[in-house]
Amino acid sequence: MAYNLEEQEQLDNLKSLWKKYGNLATWGLIIILGSYAGWNAWTSRQTGQSVQASQLYEEMQKFIVAKDSAKVQAVAEDLKTKFASTSYAPMAALLAAKSAFEANDLKLAKSQLQWVADTSKAEEYKALARIRLAGVALDEKAYEEGMKQLSGTFPAQFEADVLDAKGDIYVAQNKIDDARTAYKAALEKMSEKSPGRQALQMKLDVIGGATDTKVVSK
Template sequence: MAYDLEEQEQLATLKDWWKKYGNLVTWLLIIILASYAAWTGWNKYQQSQSMQASQLYQELQRAVQAKDSAKVQRAAADMQSKFGNTAYAEMGALAAAKSAFDANDLKAAKTHLQWLIAEGKEEEYKALAKIRLSGILLDEKAFDEGLKLLSGDFPASYAAVAADRRGDIFLAQSKIQDARTAYQAALEKMDERNPGRQLIQIKLDAIGAPAKSDA
């Protein structure tokens, strides 16, 4: 009988606690379950997006190999509009820009590179896009725009290439001392085993040693 009484007291206490806190516990449980469901759904959505983007990127690569520039441009545009938050869209933009450049469609090449610079998440892809776009701007004699793109910090793997491109732009402007400084910076940032050092050194040799008027 004592056990029954104790059990009834515990039940009464539980009922009293549930009366006070039951709704709060229920809502907390609903929030937790909803959050888990949303997290699971988001992961599945991300996986689906990545898979579809991967398939479209493969199509783009096949079009590149077939030198079907029009198909490359369509695939890249689809990737940017539908899967713009994936790395595949960024890689596709680089591939499409090169394809357009090879086809002498500089407008399309610039559009893809500008999209990547503005919307890209991967810093190294964005750095490469800036360097490639600055090359087009150099050809177009848009020197100030090119230098603006190359200002600021670059990832270590692209810092030397960016400095070299700045040197090219300065040289095109006949700013010899600025070009020399940029090329020297490129050499300092470049690994000694990199074969690209030889080309930069050739540029420096062509400029010659600083003249008194350059000092």
């Protein structure tokens, strides 16, 4: 589909916004969910296995702060192998994926995320992993794979993020009408206080959806 210069400039601006905010917003979900996981894990420390897993997870946090990606991955593998039944294992894999992504190792990031998507018993972890897999697919221009990850059902609290991610893929494919529809639907489902709302509104504005935003942002 052909676009005039103004439309092409809008597309370029939107893609730039994705690079600046898109990954930040979705990786940020990992930190938020991490707090939730920490609480759940704390309440289940009756067993020795949970205590050992918590100690490893605390070590992992230190390596993340030190930006020691190799040790982050090593601890994540230990938790996945020895303590897969605890809530620490999927959270460690999610954080290891983030570490790998920041190190530009998309293959490793995908591996960690896929493990969570395939094995986690918590729907929240599985949902977050699938959304991030779609983000990695977008970076790799594997648009069909990205949409596949975003298909099916998700917990209600992730519906806005799924629609937002779909909009990003539509933009990358120059399917602007579809992107506009997805972004507006995401705004309708997103809380007014959501940290990702401003970035989403900016993306919608860039593709010419600002005239209707008053309807969806009440």
